[in-house]
Amino acid sequence: MRIAQLANFYAPASGGLRTTLDALGRGYVATGHDRLLVVPGARYARVRDAAGGVRVTVPGPRVGGGYRMVLSPGGLRGLRRLLGWFAPDVLEVSDKLTLVGTARWARARGVRTVLLSHERLDAILAPRLPGRLPPVRAVDAWNRRLAGAFDAVVAASAFSGAEFARLGGQVALHRVPLGVDLEVFAPVGARGGGVRLVYAGRLSAEKWPHLPLGALAVLRRRGVDARLDVLGDGPERGRLERWAATAGLPVRFHGHVAERRGVAAVLARADVALVPCAVESFGLSALEALACGTPVVTADRGAARELVVPGAGAVAPAGCATGMADAVTRVLARPEEVRRASARARAEEFPWARTVERMLAVHANAGRADCGPPGVR
Numbered sequence: 413m414r415i416a417q418l419a420n421f422y423a424p425a426s427g428g429l430r431t432t433l434d435a436l437g438r439g440y441v442a443t444g445h446d447r448l449l450v451v452p453g454a455r456y457a458r459v460r461d462a463a464g465g466v467r468v469t470v471p472g473p474r475v476g477g478g479y480r481m482v483l484s485p486g487g488l489r490g491l492r493r494l495l496g497w498f499a500p501d502v503l504e505v506s507d508k509l510t511l512v513g514t515a516r517w518a519r520a521r522g523v524r525t526v527l528l529s530h531e532r533l534d535a536i537l538a539p540r541l542p543g544r545l546p547p548v549r550a551v552d553a554w555n556r557r558l559a560g561a562f563d564a565v566v567a568a569s570a571f572s573g574a575e576f577a578r579l580g581g582q583v584a585l586h587r588v589p590l591g592v593d594l595e596v597f598a599p600v601g602a603r604g605g606g607v608r609l610v611y612a613g614r615l616s617a618e619k620w621p622h623l624p625l626g627a628l629a630v631l632r633r634r635g636v637d638a639r640l641d642v643l644g645d646g647p648e649r650g651r652l653e654r655w656a657a658t659a660g661l662p663v664r665f666h667g668h669v670a671e672r673r674g675v676a677a678v679l680a681r682a683d684v685a686l687v688p689c690a691v692e693s694f695g696l697s698a699l700e701a702l703a704c705g706t707p708v709v710t711a712d713r714g715a716a717r718e719l720v721v722p723g724a725g726a727v728a729p730a731g732c733a734t735g736m737a738d739a740v741t742r743v744l745a746r747p748e749e750v751r752r753a754s755a756r757a758r759a760e761e762f763p764w765a766r767t768v769e770r771m772l773a774v775h776a777n778a779g780r781a782d783c784g785p786p787g788v789r
């Protein structure tokens with residue numbers, strides 16, 4: 413197959429989206445398929461590499477947070493010309509905004525269309541809208557449009573797929589869990605003393621990065637010798653650094669760590685990884701921690717909790733730093749060898765090869781839905 417992947421918000425620090433598209437692309441090429449990735453950038457550029465196929469950046473303006481989007485009519489026309497050159501069999505779109513129109517181009521040419529739903533719109537919009545303006549009706553209307561434009565919609569979790577599932581037969585919905593590089597993200601041997609916590613993610617309000625610092629403060633008030641590593645950057649970093657300094661909290665802010673092995677090294681040396689966001693569409697950072705043998709504490713809402721099985725971590729009330737500290741205490745009460753083995757065993761259920769295999773099955777028969785009940789892999 414010739415698979416064209418399109419995405420906005422693909423940037424050096426774009427975390428899960430970039431990781432997912434790169435892993436899928438390498439998997440497509442490794443299994444004998446041709447792959448084109450098109451993303452916005454500062455200027456036009458084209459790169460080909462043996463492992464990942466062809467990547468083209470097309471001009472797109474900045475829209476905040478270091479991200480870019482293809483917005484202009486000229487940019488979209490250039491994108492369609494590029495697709496005409498590549499002549500894909502499948503169009504895989506990781507965007508619900510400006511790139512949706514490419515599905516019409518594909519339909520007119522008999523090209524299969526697949527939408528990767530990387531976020532749950534109603535969960536993202538709810539805290540941003542007044543209570544008298546619930547987002548469900550508007551989101552359902554938009555999702556019906558998306559379902560009509562694409563032959564299939566792919567969600568990585570039961571949580572992220574729920575907003576499409578409630579449309580019933582109007583959408584061909586598939587659940588394809590993401591994967592993890594089990595060689596890069598792996599357990600290590602020696603670790604330091606005390607309790608080491610880690611948070612890995614963007615430092616923006618919707619990720620609730622203040623909660624790990626709050627949980628750390630609670631644990632230290634209880635006499636626990638705990639410290640926190642923060643991997644990531646974002647608009648909340650300055651405020652969090654000031655809080656940590658004022659409160660005397662032992663927090664190390666690493667900033668954005670581009671090298672995946674560097675991320676893995678910090679995750680593997682932690683005792684517990686904290687994933688506080690209650691609107692995660694999958695929880696890739698949680699899965700990477702589990703692969704390192706590090707149990708996870710996450711919110712009792714969102715998709716990351718679907719990864720946390722008994723023994724591999726614990727869930728805490730969403731938005732509650734004290735509850736997160738309590739969950740850390742419960743995790744640490746288990747023997748270290750048991751909790752680390754359980755975490756690694758859970759991650760081993762999610763190799764990228766399995767994700768690629770299931771995505772290729774969707775691409776080969778995009779109209780047939782296979783989204784089963786929670787727990788189906």
